[in-house]
Amino acid sequence: MQRLITNAFLAFSLGFLAACAPHEETPPKAARHVGAVVVKATEVSEEVSTTGEIDARVQSDLSFRVSGRITDRFVDVGDRVKAGQVLARIDAQEQQADLQVAVATLASAVAQQTQAQQAFDRQQSLFTTGVTTRADLDSARESLLRAKATVESEQAQLDTARDTLSQTDLVADANGVITARNAEVGQVAQAAQLIFTLAHDGPRDAVVNIDESLLLGRELAGDIKVHLLSGGPSMKATVREISPTIDSSSATVRIKLALEDVPWAQLGSPIVAIAHYKPQSVIELPWSSMASLAGQPAVWVIDPETKAVSIRPVDVITYNSGRFSIRSGVKPGETVVATGANFLSQGEVVAFEGTAQ
Numbered sequence: 001m002q003r004l005i006t007n008a009f010l011a012f013s014l015g016f017l018a019a020c021a022p023h024e025e026t027p028p029k030a031a032r033h034v035g036a037v038v039v040k041a042t043e044v045s046e047e048v049s050t051t052g053e054i055d056a057r058v059q060s061d062l063s064f065r066v067s068g069r070i071t072d073r074f075v076d077v078g079d080r081v082k083a084g085q086v087l088a089r090i091d092a093q094e095q096q097a098d099l100q101v102a103v104a105t106l107a108s109a110v111a112q113q114t115q116a117q118q119a120f121d122r123q124q125s126l127f128t129t130g131v132t133t134r135a136d137l138d139s140a141r142e143s144l145l146r147a148k149a150t151v152e153s154e155q156a157q158l159d160t161a162r163d164t165l166s167q168t169d170l171v172a173d174a175n176g177v178i179t180a181r182n183a184e185v186g187q188v189a190q191a192a193q194l195i196f197t198l199a200h201d202g203p204r205d206a207v208v209n210i211d212e213s214l215l216l217g218r219e220l221a222g223d224i225k226v227h228l229l230s231g232g233p234s235m236k237a238t239v240r241e242i243s244p245t246i247d248s249s250s251a252t253v254r255i256k257l258a259l260e261d262v263p264w265a266q267l268g269s270p271i272v273a274i275a276h277y278k279p280q281s282v283i284e285l286p287w288s289s290m291a292s293l294a295g296q297p298a299v300w301v302i303d304p305e306t307k308a309v310s311i312r313p314v315d316v317i318t319y320n321s322g323r324f325s326i327r328s329g330v331k332p333g334e335t336v337v338a339t340g341a342n343f344l345s346q347g348e349v350v351a352f353e354g355t356a357q
Contacts, residue, residue, distance in 0.1 A: 035339035036302060036352035037285065040332045044325065045221070045279040046318065051229075052208030054269045056199035057258070060174065064090055065167045067191045070183055075196070077181050081172040087196055090189060092168040095161070102161040106154040109147070116140070116147035176200040177267060199267055204259045206237055208273050209252040215242075221276045224257055229270040235259050237273065282317060282325040289338045290324065300337035300344050301330060307349045309337060 068090030075087050123140040126132035180197035183189055206226045224237040237257035246253055257273060259265065291298045297316045300309045314329030330336060335352070337344065344350070 031307065031349050031351040032340065032343065034337050034341070034344070034350045034352050035288075036335050037289070037338045038333065038335050039283050039285065039330055041281045041283055043279045044282055044284070045276045046320075047274065047276050048210070048214055048220075049272060049274045050208045050210050052206055052257075052271050052273055054259075054265045054267055054271060055205050055207045055256075056176065056179075056201075056267060057203035057205050058174075058200040059179070060176075060198040060200065061194050062087065062170055062173070062196040062198055063192050063194050064088075064170055064189050065191055066090070066095065066164055067189065068092070068094070068168060069188050070185050073181075073183070073185050075178050077178055079178050081176060081178060081198070083172055083174050085172045086169045087172055087178075088170040088183070090168045090170075092165055095165040095168055099158070099161040099165050102154070102158040106151070106158050109150045109154040113144070113147035113151045116144040120144040170195060172198055174198065174200045179267065204262055204265050204267075205240065206235075206257040206259055206271050206273055208255050208257065208271075209247070209250065210255060212246050212251055212253050215253060218277045218280070221278050224273055224275040226257065226259065227272045227274070228265070229272060235262050235265070282327065283330060283332070284320075284323045284325050285336060286338055287322055287324065289336055289341055291341045291344075297324075297326075299330060300341050302335040302337060302350060302352060304335060307351070308347050309344050309350055310346060311344075 070088055071091050072089040073087070074089075075081055075085075081087065120137075120140040120143070123132055123137045127134065127137045176198045178196055179199045181195070183193070183195045189195060220239055222238055224239070226235040226237045237259050239255060240258035241256040243254040285299065289299050291300055291311060293311050293313050296313050298311050298313045301312050302309050312329055314326045317325045317327050337350070337352070340350075
């Protein structure tokens, strides 16, 4: 019993001495070292390139204005034609028959007009001598007017028949090159059905299709360079037309670039067009500074007084090799974490060395 009392007393004494000993303070956490940049706005003009082909400025879709079976085709794709040259012909038997009917009908109307004219002249002579009445003279005059109107109507029908007969020949409306053919001999062509596509001689365009995202919020500069894939000197081009619609199958926008006088550029030649966006003021940051806030791009901004970091969402314009450009989220003069952003927490104090960005 005495030994138990002694052991209890010793344990109590040791506990009391331990309680009276001074507490050791936990050393403060060292500030995390990060790389940082001081941001500034810069004027940038990005380059964009895409492929396309040489097309004619003006193209015609040629078709017959009457229906019929194609009996002759005189040209093929790639042939050079001249204005007025016959390209194809349809069977004209029906149109020739209509023309013969119109000629005969006109001849009959002319004969009736001649007869009405003679009757009117006779009635007028008789009326002068007092042999006939005014009513008979007026009736003869009315018959003559009707006969003249009939002749004019039949003459118009004859002109229409002649024009219809001429439409059985499909002719070129300008000098150029046939670029497409959509009918063969023996085929029954309907009126207005596309038969040939004719690329007119004259100015040329470089036609390209670019992703619609490349045009969102940005405008192309006027100076564009076009190169043939086969080689040769570069050609200057300007934006002539931007399609107002997006191709639903490829999500691209068609752009036509007007080329200067380049008669040596062959239709359909593949090209590369290189353009620049108009300069705009943006802030560029290195890839390593990008963080994420609720799945959206963000960066860590350092408070210059407390050295504490806070995450801030940014509006990214473009992603480039090794860098990205932002429109808003940080301001020039602020300090952004450039390296070590993946290991930070809100309000954490950091140590850094900043460089101008």
